[in-house]
Amino acid sequence: MEGKRIVEIMVGIFILLGALSLLLLALKVSGLREYSPRNTFTVMAMFDDIGDLKVRAPVKVAGVKIGEVSAVNLDSKTFRAVVVMLIDKNSKLPIDSSASIFSASLLGSNYVAITPGFSDEIIEDGGEITETHPAIILENLIGQAVFTSEKK
Numbered sequence: 001m002e003g004k005r006i007v008e009i010m011v012g013i014f015i016l017l018g019a020l021s022l023l024l025l026a027l028k029v030s031g032l033r034e035y036s037p038r039n040t041f042t043v044m045a046m047f048d049d050i051g052d053l054k055v056r057a058p059v060k061v062a063g064v065k066i067g068e069v070s071a072v073n074l075d076s077k078t079f080r081a082v083v084v085m086l087i088d089k090n091s092k093l094p095i096d097s098s099a100s101i102f103s104a105s106l107l108g109s110n111y112v113a114i115t116p117g118f119s120d121e122i123i124e125d126g127g128e129i130t131e132t133h134p135a136i137i138l139e140n141l142i143g144q145a146v147f148t149s150e151k152k
Helices: 002-030 137-152
Strands: 040-047 058-061 064-074 083-088 098-103 110-115 127-129 131-133
Touching: 040 064, 040 098, 040 131, 058 083
Parallel strands: 040 127, 058 110, 098 131
Antiparallel strands: 040 083, 058 064, 064 083, 098 110
């Protein structure tokens, strides 16, 4: 009986460690703690069209992830999309940088790509990127191509 009890305890510990490992893996894959507010600063940008951009979408410079989208809102006066981004404090973005929205692939999700400018002045916490380029919507391009081909 003593040996059977030890085996049952060992199996229980093994199952508990497996469940804990799955929980840690799920948290790591979800990226919930990737960018904490104390290691980031906030930057805002306004776009005419953001396509399918979502909260927690990556923000990249030269293909390297430097942050994520923390909020997407609509400005009630200009009817433009306001995108708030959390940027890693180690990333020093020039104040004349521009932001664009790209698709990761044809079926992939959107992300914000920042093209650094040449100014020596950097964007501070709460700053804004004023030069933006809207998302290119594939459906609109196809519609325009079909419409122009029907005209000819």
